Amino acid sequence: MTIDRRQLLAGSALGAVVAALPAIAAPLPVPKPNLFVGTGGDGHTYPGATLPFGMVQLSPDTDIARWDTCSGYHHGDASIMGFSHTHLSGTGIGDMLDVLVVPTTGPVKLEPGPLDQPDAGYRQRYSDELAEPGYYRVRLESGVLAELTATERTGWHRYTFLKGAGHVLVDLAHMVLDKWDSGTLVEGASLAIDRDGTLTGSRTVNRWAKGRRIHFAMQLSRKPDRVTFYGDADAEQPAGTTEVAGKRLKVVLHYDRAGDAPLLVRCGISGVDVAGARANLAAEAKAWDFDGVRRRAARAWAASLGTIAVEGGTADQRTIMASALYHAQLAPTLFSDVDGRYAGMDGQVHRVPAGGAAYSTYSLWDTYRALHPLLTLVAPGRVKSLVDDIIRQTTQSPYGPLVWPLQAKETGTMIGWHGVSVLAEAQAKGIAADYAAAWPAIAKRSFDFSAPDKDNSLGRDLYDRMGYVPADKVFESVSRTQEYAYDDWASSHLARAAGKADDAARLLKRSGNWRNVIDASIGFARPRLADGSWWTPYDPIQLGHMPKPWWRDYTEANGWQATFLNQHDVYGLIAHMGGDQAFEARLDALFTAPSTLPKNAPPDIAGLVGQYAHGNEPDQHAPYLYAYVGAPWKTQAMVRRLCTEMYQNTPKGIIGNDDCGQMSAWFVLSALGFYPVDPVEAAYVLGSPLFERAVIQVGGGRSLTIEAPGNRADTPYVQSVTWNGRPWTKSWIAHAELAKGGTLRFAMGAEPNKAFGSDKADRPPSFGRAPA
The missing domain is CATH 3.30.2080.10 (GH92 mannosidase domain)
Structure with missing residues (x-):
C-alpha cells in the first residue's frame, strides 16, 4: 500500500517519550496513531493539537459550509482558512471553531473566500502537513510555517514567517454555517486589547448549542507594530481603537519585520468569562516555551496511548488500533477553569469540588x-x-x-x-x-x-x-x-x-x-x-x-x-x-x-x-x-x-x-x-x-x-x-x-x-x- 505524506507521522517527540516509559507501562511496542484517519470520507475527525479530554482543540479549518466539515477539516480540501481553538470530533452536526487565527502576508483580506477560489480571500494553499498527538505542523502558501500544540486550556502557535512583513488576523466571526443558515449566528461579541498587549474577547453563538458563550485571552511573544480592529460589515475602526463590539468582529496585528524571529501566540479559553480565560492562560503558560509545551503534550498522550499495547496483526491494524484509542480519548472535553468554575446548564456559574472537573461534549446517544x-x-x-x-x-x-x-x-x-x-x-x-x-x-x-x-x-x-x-x-x-x-x-x-x-x-x-x-x-x-x-x-x-x-x-x-x-x-x-x-x-x-x-x-x-x-x-x-x-x-x-x-x-x-x-x-x-x-x-x-x-x-x-x-x-x-x-x-x-x-x-x-x-x-x- 502506498502511504502519502499525510499518513506519515513524525514520531520524534512521541516516540522518544514512549521509549522512555517504564516496562510496566508499555510491555509491548506502542504503535503510533495516524491522526488523519477519519479526516476524509464521513469520519469528521480533525488532525490538530489537543490533550486527552482537553478543553482546547487547536486545529486547521478547511471549510465551514458543508456536512463533510463538521469538524472544520476535510482531508483533500486544497486550502486552509486558519487555526481555531475548539473542534468537535466525529459528530454529525457542526459547531465550535472558536477564535480563528490566520498568519499570512500581503494585503489584508477579511473574508476567507470560497473553497473553490482560495485566492479570493485569506484562505491559503498548503503543503508539508504533519500531525502527531499534541502537535500539528503545516506550511502555508504565504511561506509561513505554522506549528500548533496545546495544554489543557491553552492553544499554542508558533509561526515562522519569511523575511519581511506579515500579519495575524483573529476572526471572531468564524463559525460553522449550514446551507439553511442566513446571516451571522453570533448574537454578540467583543474584542479588546490591553496596555500589556493581551487581546481578549467573547462571543455568544446560536449555532447548534443555542446561546453558548466562549471567552479568550491571547498573548503574542512580540508586540505588533500596529493593531487594526474591524466591526460589523468589516468596517475598519479608527486608528488607536482598543476595543470593539458587534457581531462580526476581527482584528489584525501587523508586523513590519515578521520574519525576524518566530512569532509565538498563546491563547487561553473559558466558558465562564474573560477573567477565567486570563487565569487559565496565566496558570498554563508561564513561559514562552513552545517546545516544552509540545514535549509535555507528547508525554500526556504517551501515557494515555500506553494503556494498550499490541503485537501481531498487520502494521496497518496496529496503527488503526492506536488511532482508535487516540480518538476515543478526545471527548468528553474539559469545561472547568483552573479555579474550578464552570458554566452550568441552569445558566449559573458553579465551582467543582477540589480535585473535580466539569466536562462538555457528551455525545451520549453514541458513546x-x-x-x-x-x-x-x-x-x-x-x-x-x-x-x-x-x-x-x-x-x-x-x-x-x-x-x-x-x-x-x-x-x-x-x-x-x-x-x-x-x-x-x-x-x-x-x-x-x-x-x-x-x-x-x-x-x-x-x-x-x-x-x-x-x-x-x-x-x-x-x-x-x-x-x-x-x-x-x-x-x-x-x-x-x-x-x-x-x-x-x-x-x-x-x-x-x-x-x-x-x-x-x-x-x-x-x-x-x-x-x-x-x-x-x-x-x-x-x-x-x-x-x-x-x-x-x-x-x-x-x-x-x-x-x-x-x-x-x-x-x-x-x-x-x-x-x-x-x-x-x-x-x-x-x-x-x-x-x-x-x-x-x-x-x-x-x-x-x-x-x-x-x-x-x-x-x-x-x-x-x-x-x-x-x-x-x-x-x-x-x-x-x-x-x-x-x-x-x-x-x-x-x-x-x-x-x-x-x-x-x-x-x-x-x-x-x-x-x-x-x-x-x-x-x-x-x-x-x-x-x-x-x-x-x-x-x-x-x-x-x-x-x-x-x-x-x-x-x-x-x-x-x-x-x-x-x-x-x-x-x-x-x-x-x-x-x-x-x-x-x-x-x-x-x-x-x-x-x-x-x-x-x-x-x-x-x-x-x-x-x-x-x-x-x-x-x-x-x-x-x-x-x-
Whole structure:
C-alpha cells in the first residue's frame, strides 16, 4: 500500500517519550496513531493539537459550509482558512471553531473566500502537513510555517514567517454555517486589547448549542507594530481603537519585520468569562516555551496511548488500533477553569469540588454503547471524574439526565436520556459516587410528564400510559419506545441505589415496553398507531411510512436495524420472536438481506453488511447477539470481518461519523476480543481478537493480558478460552474479572468450534439473569 505524506507521522517527540516509559507501562511496542484517519470520507475527525479530554482543540479549518466539515477539516480540501481553538470530533452536526487565527502576508483580506477560489480571500494553499498527538505542523502558501500544540486550556502557535512583513488576523466571526443558515449566528461579541498587549474577547453563538458563550485571552511573544480592529460589515475602526463590539468582529496585528524571529501566540479559553480565560492562560503558560509545551503534550498522550499495547496483526491494524484509542480519548472535553468554575446548564456559574472537573461534549446517544465502557477499563480514574460531573450536571439541567450537552447547553440531540446508562454502568462496576443525588432529576424525567421536553423525550406520557409511543402521534416512535425502555432499565438500577424500591419496580416493568413495537407475527420492529393497530403496508427497508410531512418512524435506522435495538432484555426478545432458531434466522437475514436503502435515508446509515449498518450506532451490538442463541462462532466471523473491512489506515478509514470516539471504541474493544452488548449488565460478550497479544493497563498497577498465539487473518474462530490458566467455557466474561487483571487466552482456528459457548449455561446474562 502506498502511504502519502499525510499518513506519515513524525514520531520524534512521541516516540522518544514512549521509549522512555517504564516496562510496566508499555510491555509491548506502542504503535503510533495516524491522526488523519477519519479526516476524509464521513469520519469528521480533525488532525490538530489537543490533550486527552482537553478543553482546547487547536486545529486547521478547511471549510465551514458543508456536512463533510463538521469538524472544520476535510482531508483533500486544497486550502486552509486558519487555526481555531475548539473542534468537535466525529459528530454529525457542526459547531465550535472558536477564535480563528490566520498568519499570512500581503494585503489584508477579511473574508476567507470560497473553497473553490482560495485566492479570493485569506484562505491559503498548503503543503508539508504533519500531525502527531499534541502537535500539528503545516506550511502555508504565504511561506509561513505554522506549528500548533496545546495544554489543557491553552492553544499554542508558533509561526515562522519569511523575511519581511506579515500579519495575524483573529476572526471572531468564524463559525460553522449550514446551507439553511442566513446571516451571522453570533448574537454578540467583543474584542479588546490591553496596555500589556493581551487581546481578549467573547462571543455568544446560536449555532447548534443555542446561546453558548466562549471567552479568550491571547498573548503574542512580540508586540505588533500596529493593531487594526474591524466591526460589523468589516468596517475598519479608527486608528488607536482598543476595543470593539458587534457581531462580526476581527482584528489584525501587523508586523513590519515578521520574519525576524518566530512569532509565538498563546491563547487561553473559558466558558465562564474573560477573567477565567486570563487565569487559565496565566496558570498554563508561564513561559514562552513552545517546545516544552509540545514535549509535555507528547508525554500526556504517551501515557494515555500506553494503556494498550499490541503485537501481531498487520502494521496497518496496529496503527488503526492506536488511532482508535487516540480518538476515543478526545471527548468528553474539559469545561472547568483552573479555579474550578464552570458554566452550568441552569445558566449559573458553579465551582467543582477540589480535585473535580466539569466536562462538555457528551455525545451520549453514541458513546454510552462502547466509549464509556472502554474508559472503565483503560481510564477508571477519568470515569470517576466524568460520573461525578454527570451527576452534578443532571441535578443542574432543567431537563434532568444528560442527552447531548455542549458547553453548558443541552442540545437534546437524538432520542432518550442516555446519561442514565453511563451512571448505571459505573454504579454496576463499583465506581463510587453519589448516585442518589441524581435520582430526583431522573425521577422527574421518568415520571413527571409536565416537565419540559426537548425533541429527545417527546411522547413520554403516551409511552407510560399506553406502553409505547404511537406512530401517528410522535415521530420516530418505534426507536423512541425501545430507547426509552433501555433508559428505564438503566434508571431502575439507579432507583435501587437511591433506596427507591417502588420506583425501581415501576421502571423495571416499564423497561419491557419494547415488546409493544416488535410485531411477533412478522418478526420486525413496526410502527404502531394509537388505536393499537400496526401500520400497513409495512416495509422494513423504509425509514418512515406516513405521508409527508410526517417524520421517520425510526431514529437514523429502518425496520431491519431497529428490530435488534433491544440491548437489555435479549432473551425476552428471543422468546418474543419465536425462540432461538427463529431469532438466529432473523439475525442471519439482517446480515444477508440486500443492502438497499430508500432515497430519504440519511448518510449516517453507512457501512452496510446486508441491512446491518456498522457506520451508525443503533445496531452495533447486533453481531454479538449470536452468543445469546448459542452460536458465538457466527459472532466471531462477523466481528473479524467488520474489524478488517470497516476500518482502514487511511483518511477514509472510519466508515461513518466517529461520533466522539464511539466508532473507534467499538474497534478497540472488538479488536481486543470482547464487547458490552448492554453496558449496564457490566459484562462483555467474547468475539474474535485481532492480535496475537495485547496488554491493557486497567488501573491500580494491574494489567490485563489477552493472548491469541498464532492468530492470523484466516483464524477468526475461537476454539477454546482460558482465564488465568483455567478453562473458560462461557461466551462472556464479567467486567469485575477483567478489572482485576489477569490473562485471557484464546486458541484460534480456521474452522468454527460450534460447541464453544453453545450450552445455555455458558451464554451471556441479560436483564440481570441467565438464559432460561
